[in-house]
Amino acid sequence: MRPTGRGQSWWWPIGPALCVGLAAVPAFTPQVLATGGLAIPAVATLFAVFLGPGLARSDWVASDSSSPMHVLARGFADAALLGSVAVGLASWLPTSMASWASLSVWLLAAVAVGYGRAGLLALPVVLGLAGSCVLLLGRAEPWGLLTPSVDAWSDWLSVALAVGALVSWGAGQWSFVPSPQPGRQSVPSLASGLALMAVLAACVGVAASWEHSLAGPPGPIVVVGMVLAAAMGAIATLQRASTPRWRLGIAGLGWLATLWFAGPAEGLRLAWWSANLPVLLGVAAGLRAIISRELRWSVAAVVLLGSAALSFGGVPTLVLPAVASVLPLVFAFWVAGTRAAFSRAL
Amino acid sequence: MILVLLSMAHASIELEVAPAVGTEVVVVVVRDGVPGRGETVRVMHRPGTVHERERAIGITDGRGRVTWTPEEGGVAEVRAGTELRAVHIAYSGVPATPLTAIALLLAASLGLVFTGLRRRRRP
Numbered sequence: 297m298r299p300t301g302r303g304q305s306w307w308w309p310i311g312p313a314l315c316v317g318l319a320a321v322p323a324f325t326p327q328v329l330a331t332g333g334l335a336i337p338a339v340a341t342l343f344a345v346f347l348g349p350g351l352a353r354s355d356w357v358a359s360d361s362s363s364p365m366h367v368l369a370r371g372f373a374d375a376a377l378l379g380s381v382a383v384g385l386a387s388w389l390p391t392s393m394a395s396w397a398s399l400s401v402w403l404l405a406a407v408a409v410g411y412g413r414a415g416l417l418a419l420p421v422v423l424g425l426a427g428s429c430v431l432l433l434g435r436a437e438p439w440g441l442l443t444p445s446v447d448a449w450s451d452w453l454s455v456a457l458a459v460g461a462l463v464s465w466g467a468g469q470w471s472f473v474p475s476p477q478p479g480r481q482s483v484p485s486l487a488s489g490l491a492l493m494a495v496l497a498a499c500v501g502v503a504a505s506w507e508h509s510l511a512g513p514p515g516p517i518v519v520v521g522m523v524l525a526a527a528m529g530a531i532a533t534l535q536r537a538s539t540p541r542w543r544l545g546i547a548g549l550g551w552l553a554t555l556w557f558a559g560p561a562e563g564l565r566l567a568w569w570s571a572n573l574p575v576l577l578g579v580a581a582g583l584r585a586i587i588s589r590e591l592r593w594s595v596a597a598v599v600l601l602g603s604a605a606l607s608f609g610g611v612p613t614l615v616l617p618a619v620a621s622v623l624p625l626v627f628a629f630w631v632a633g634t635r636a637a638f639s640r641a642l
Numbered sequence: 643m644i645l646v647l648l649s650m651a652h653a654s655i656e657l658e659v660a661p662a663v664g665t666e667v668v669v670v671v672v673r674d675g676v677p678g679r680g681e682t683v684r685v686m687h688r689p690g691t692v693h694e695r696e697r698a699i700g701i702t703d704g705r706g707r708v709t710w711t712p713e714e715g716g717v718a719e720v721r722a723g724t725e726l727r728a729v730h731i732a733y734s735g736v737p738a739t740p741l742t743a744i745a746l747l748l749a750a751s752l753g754l755v756f757t758g759l760r761r762r763r764r765p
Contacts, residue, residue: 326691327690327691330688330691330692330693331691331692331693333740333743334740334743334744334747335743337747338743338746338747341747341750341751344754345750345753345754436730437715437716437732437733437736438740439715439716439733439736439737439740440688440715440716440717441688441691442740442743442744443737443739443740444739444740444743445693447693448692448693451692482757482758482759482760483758484758485754485755485757485758486754486755486757486758486759487758488754488758489751489752489753489754489755489756489757489758490751490755492747492750492751492754493748493751493752493755496744496747496748496751500744506717507716507717507730510717510728510729510730511688511689511690511717511719511728512728
């Protein structure tokens with residue numbers, strides 16, 4: 297038997313953590329996917345494998361703190377999550393039904409959270425995304441949008457890092473976790489793995505639907521899957537509210553944000569994923585790094601990864617000079633990443 | 643010759659067969675019921691994306707025809723003047739790069755799942 301604590305099963309935090317990860321799934325619109333193909337989820341996976349579990353574990357113990365710095369970091373994370381859900385819903389809901397459909401999503405999410413353990417709804421959503429992916433693969437070949445490309449890396453790198461942060465780091469930082477319990481150290485890996493599977497299934501489904509519709513609007517299966525993923529993000533957002541009244545307030549705010557991104561701020565959707573969200577996550581991570589010494593390896597790995605990304609364009613074309621120039625950076629990232637991933641902050 | 647009309651009833655760009663990578667296909671341009679002579683026909687691969695790429699197919703002959711051998715698969719738009727029609731170019735096989743990427747990503751996510759399911763001792 298898995299060790300359990302305080303009457304709760306070891307797998308209970310998976311649901312809320314997975315909900316945070318699913319909030320990143322709607323980012324993969326055809327326009328975003330076209331910039332880098334599967335290179336985007338690949339970098340997100342790199343982030344999630346090396347950095348996510350370490351960040352999540354080290355943050356597991358700090359979820360109850362009420363110090364001003366923790367509250368500030370949590371506020372930035374709240375804003376990042378709520379904005380991602382709003383942009384996700386606005387991106388995938390048809391304009392004609394955006395107002396009432398998004399209101400329904402936020403209200404239903406609030407009701408579901410009220411019943412408790414709503415986060416476990418994320419598991420059937422992941423299965424649904426995987427099933428719809430298989431179904432759409434039977435209709436069209438998805439290769440056009442999926443071919444990895446690094447030509448326009450500056451367009452998608454920040455998106456990939458933000459997605460990687462949401463699918464993994466959220467397992468610790470942005471989950472509704474009452475208190476640290478033994479036996480939960482592996483939960484972030486499980487939640488990250490399932491979220492990455494959802495991301496991969498969504499990418500394949502979007503690409504297949506895009507080919508099937510001849511670059512036209514996405515099919516209903518994809519739209520429903522993306523809206524459900526965003527709805528799980530709404531549940532994760534509302535689970536963070538401390539009281540039912542505050543929860544309804546956040547739902548109202550989320551609805552208004554959705555309407556804003558569906559209408560006046562339609563042109564800012566792409567900028568949200570590539571600029572606003574990474575900045576908010578970066579600020580939240582920076583504050584956490586200041587608070588928690590356990591994050592130092594993760595921060596070092598992030599800095600090294602950023603350096604690698606920024607210096608990518610200057611790498612020599614000849615093989616040996618290229619290897620010689622990037623080898624120290626790769627080795628340093630490997631050391632910092634593995635130390636972060638296997639750190640035992642608890 | 644069997645003329646397969648892949649376009650809508652009033653479209654003026656027709657393809658004799660469904661396009662596929664490496665297979666020659668005849669594009670027929672018709673304007674007001676008569677062949678469009680001297681029309682420059684182009685193809686735009688991955689339209690509407692940052693990787694969209696336009697290539698010239700050729701100029702139609704007296705019968706409004708030009709031959710085209712697609713070099714890459716996926717969604718494309720065949721254009722002649724202001725007319726355009728979207729087509730799907732069948733791939734010659736499953737491309738290795740995206741398939742490998744899918745396999746690696748699936749392996750990584752499954753690895754994380756199994757790591758999460760692995761039993762560990764209480765610290």
